[in-house]
Amino acid sequence: MSAPDPTAIRHMRRAIALACDSVAAGGGPFGAVIARGEEVVAEGSNLVTPDLDPTAHAEVTAIRRACRTLGRFDLRGLVLYSSCEPCPMCLAAIHWARLDGAYFAGTRWDAAAAGFDDELLYREVAAPLEARTVPTRPLLPEDGKRPFAAWLAKPDRVPY
Numbered sequence: 001m002s003a004p005d006p007t008a009i010r011h012m013r014r015a016i017a018l019a020c021d022s023v024a025a026g027g028g029p030f031g032a033v034i035a036r037g038e039e040v041v042a043e044g045s046n047l048v049t050p051d052l053d054p055t056a057h058a059e060v061t062a063i064r065r066a067c068r069t070l071g072r073f074d075l076r077g078l079v080l081y082s083s084c085e086p087c088p089m090c091l092a093a094i095h096w097a098r099l100d101g102a103y104f105a106g107t108r109w110d111a112a113a114a115g116f117d118d119e120l121l122y123r124e125v126a127a128p129l130e131a132r133t134v135p136t137r138p139l140l141p142e143d144g145k146r147p148f149a150a151w152l153a154k155p156d157r158v159p160y
Contacts, residue, residue, distance in 0.1 A: 007038055011035050012081045012103060012105055014040070015031045015082055017031065019031035022047075025050070026049060027049060028045075028057075029083070029084075030045065032045075032082045033080070033081045034079070034080050034081075034099070035079055041078055042063075042065035044059065044061030044063075046058045059080060059086050059102075063094070074097070077100060079099060082102060083106060084106040084107070084108070085111070089121070
């Protein structure tokens with residue numbers, strides 16, 4: 001097994017420091033760094049409580065900042081370092097952003113032990129609609145096809 005990459009270790013230590021700083025500032029215990037090799041492109045911490053935004057997880061915050069910094073929504077060529085294993089929402093954001101990879105320090109079980117239990121979300125994603133704890137039902141499915149038809153008919157659409 002090869003020795004750990006010192007650059008990756010430095011970025012992970014920064015993500016962990018951001019998580020600790022977030023706690024001190026009233027946020028959640030999560031931090032994230034997005035980097036291209038040695039270069040840090042963006043950082044983020046958990047801003048759920050300070051910003052009153054349930055989507056303001058550290059990874060999402062860092063992704064938003066990286067996209068603004070680079071002026072694009074595709075983050076190919078970059079890697080995310082997170083103080084904790086990404087929740088399902090953050091994992092989806094990592095995929096949507098097309099990041100080349102993601103590393104994490106703490107596990108989802110470490111987070112659960114501190115009161116951040118995402119197991120329900122992992123189960124909900126896999127559950128059939130009728131078994132989900134938040135009622136999720138189709139309504140006007142035929143009308144729901146219209147926006148996709150408009151998208152497909154738009155010659156200057158930007159795929160993502």
